[in-house]
Amino acid sequence: MGIIQCNGLTKYYGAVPALKGIDLDIEPGQIVGLLGPNGSGKTTFIKLANGLLTPNGGEIRINGNTPGPATKSIVAYLPDREFLPGYMKVGALMKYYADFFRDFNESKAIEMFRSLGIQPDMTIRSMSKGTREKVQLVLCMSREAQVYLLDEPIGGVDPAARDYILRTIISNYNPRAVVMISTHLISDVESILDDVIFIKEGNIVLHGKADDIRAEKGMSVDALFREVFKC
Numbered sequence: 682m683g684i685i686q687c688n689g690l691t692k693y694y695g696a697v698p699a700l701k702g703i704d705l706d707i708e709p710g711q712i713v714g715l716l717g718p719n720g721s722g723k724t725t726f727i728k729l730a731n732g733l734l735t736p737n738g739g740e741i742r743i744n745g746n747t748p749g750p751a752t753k754s755i756v757a758y759l760p761d762r763e764f765l766p767g768y769m770k771v772g773a774l775m776k777y778y779a780d781f782f783r784d785f786n787e788s789k790a791i792e793m794f795r796s797l798g799i800q801p802d803m804t805i806r807s808m809s810k811g812t813r814e815k816v817q818l819v820l821c822m823s824r825e826a827q828v829y830l831l832d833e834p835i836g837g838v839d840p841a842a843r844d845y846i847l848r849t850i851i852s853n854y855n856p857r858a859v860v861m862i863s864t865h866l867i868s869d870v871e872s873i874l875d876d877v878i879f880i881k882e883g884n885i886v887l888h889g890k891a892d893d894i895r896a897e898k899g900m901s902v903d904a905l906f907r908e909v910f911k912c
């Protein structure tokens with residue numbers, strides 16, 4: 682059974698449809714790209730998977746459970762916005778995460794912060810936007826979770842840091858876990874994706890292995906994305 686499953690998953694905001702009956706079955710042990718242009722429904726899907734929104738129709742299950750307390754303990758979520766309090770220092774945030782999440786691996790966080798040049802006594806508000814994003818990502822990836830849901834993890838960081846972050850994602854996730862990365866920066870993430878989902882106007886228009894897609898279509902996932910989503 683897949684670790685993320687949904688059947689007929691539907692979400693409306695008032696009269697606006699955001700997801701129009703999505704069926705998915707995602708096996709653990711892979712990095713999945715949730716790829717679509719602005720407004721296609723990526724954030725809505727990730728919020729439903731976290732229980733921050735409830736569906737209007739259909740269902741989503743994480744490890745067999747409806748999103749709630751049981752799934753929150755196995756899901757590490759990186760929202761697409763900043764959420765860390767400005768007054769907090771990196772060291773205090775690590776302690777806070779260690780208290781809050783039983784699966785938080787502090788030594789992993791310390792090592793990642795060290796290699797990114799982020800000191801424990803740095804305050805969130807003193808950092809640049811990209812550095813704040815790195816802090817959020819490090820805290821999220823330092824959990825030994827079964828599901829990582831990363832909403833636009835590389836949007837605000839420079840290309841050199843993107844590479845480091847993508848390497849960090851690959852090297853820090855457990856092979857029985859699943860990492861879902863929502864982004865429209867396809868060329869940056871393509872090399873680490875096992876599985877690819879194209880989402881368009883609330884529908885899944887393609888779901889397959891990145892290697893199979895490249896072989897069948899004779900082009901990169903990035904080139905295919907540009908063709909499918911041409912304006």
Ligand SMILES: Nc1ncnc2c1ncn2[C@@H]1O[C@H](COP(=O)(O)OP(=O)(O)OP(=O)(O)O)[C@@H](O)[C@H]1O
Pocket residue numbers: 694695697698699717718719720721722723724725726865
């Ligand atoms: N709170 C809301 N109220 C009304 N409509 C919303 C709300 N949030 C999202 N929508 C609409 O739902 C659709 C899907 O939005 P969503 O944020 O899931 O897209 P996205 O693919 O994450 O986009 P982006 O790449 O720009 O973050 C869009 O049409 C959007 O305008």
